Amino acid sequence: MNPVILKIGGSVITAKDSDIPEQAKLADIDRLSHEIASFKSESDSKLILIHGAGSFGHPQAMKYKLNEEFNARGTYITHASVKKLNSIVLDSLNNAGVPSLPVHPLNSCLFDNGKLVSFQLEQIKVMLERGIVPVLHGDVVMDRTKGAGVLSGDRIIPYLALELKASTIGAGSNVDGVLDEKDEVIKKITPHSFADMKKHIRGSASADVTGGMLGKVSEFLELANKGISSRIFNASRKGMVSRFLYGEDVGTLIADK
Ligand SMILES: Nc1ncnc2c1ncn2[C@@H]1O[C@H](COP(=O)(O)OP(=O)(O)O)[C@@H](O)[C@H]1O
Ligand SMILES: [Mg+2]
Incomplete structure (x- = not known):
């Protein structure tokens, strides 16, 4: 069966805009774990979870300028930080009754000049x-x-x-979807309509080394160009992850037409 891919933003599970790094939002993490647990208990869908780094990773990557130059210590510090968050998420999921295991991209992925050139998927397939x-x-x-x-x-x-x-793909962030100039949710973005909307979509308001909302939309448009649609919705709101998992029309749909 084709898996569901759910990404939860670092903005949802960490206090990303605080000056104090490495504060996990434990109550939100537990809430998400329970929404996932109740979906898993009713459905035999395979699920892959990805979480962002938020304040476990972005401030460290910024401090050591990892986007600009190689820094062995900064690489270690950043990985160690995001791994802490990953452990917190895994404890919460397993405690809520969701059997889950970590997959660290440092150990399964390789870049060449910033491009993702290999990704070991066999372990993920066995887990699923x-x-x-x-x-x-x-x-x-x-x-x-x-x-x-x-x-x-x-x-x-x-x-x-x-x-x-994947059959269903979504990113839960801390906003209701991709917002227009009046802060209203854009219900649908296509590669065609993106040209007009691009000027309203920016990076993150918090410390973020990876592109914020514009980065997210760009990644999803690449998929839309290949005929695969996805959603951006608000995972900080109670019940939204559950609604997404059950296939409801939440947030912004990014599709080819
Ligand atoms: N047009 C837009 N619609 C929604 N969010 C936007 C927009 N432009 C910029 N943003 C910013 O992008 C943020 C979401 O990106 P990011 O902080 O990277 O979230 P995540 O932690 O989910 O990856 C929002 O909180 C908001 O500050
Ligand atoms: Mg982000």
């Missing part, structure tokens, strides 16, 4: 066959040319969606 939710995250990844680079959770989505032929 066994009903386990693989939990990936934004991470640092070794780069054949540059030494290392930052792989955002948003960029993992199109890669996995294409390789694993």
Whole structure:
């Protein structure tokens, strides 16, 4: 069966706009785990979860300028930080009754000059066959040319969606969807309509090294061009992840037409 891919933004599960790094929003993480647990108990859908780094990763990657130059210590510090968040998410999911295991992109992905050139998927496939939710995250990844680079959770989505032929794809963030100039949710974005909307879509309001909303929309448009649609919705609101998982029309749909 084709898997569902759900990405939860770092903005949802960490206090991303606080000056104090590494504060996980435990109540939100537990709420999401319970929404996922109740979906998993009623459905035999395979699910892949990806989470962002939020304040476990972005401030560290910024401090060590990982987008500009290779820094071995910064690479370690950033990976160690996001791994802490990943452990918190996994504890919460497993405690809520969702069998889940970590998959660290540092160990399964490779960049060449910033481009994702390999991704080991076999472990993920075995987990899915066994009903386990693989939990990936934004991470640092070794780069054949540059030494290392930052792989955002948003960029993992199109890669996995294409390789694993995902059926339902969505990113839960801290906004109700992609917003227009009046802060109203744009119900649908296509590669055609994007040209007009692009000027209203920006990066993140918080410390973010990976492109914020514009980065997300760009990744999803790439998928839309290949005929695969996806959604951006608000996972900070109670019940929205559940509604997304059940296939409801939430947030912004990004589709080819
Ligand atoms: N047009 C837009 N619609 C919605 N959000 C936008 C828009 N332009 C910029 N943003 C910013 O992008 C943020 C979401 O991106 P990001 O912080 O990277 O979230 P995540 O943690 O979910 O990856 C929003 O909180 C908002 O500050
Ligand atoms: Mg982001």
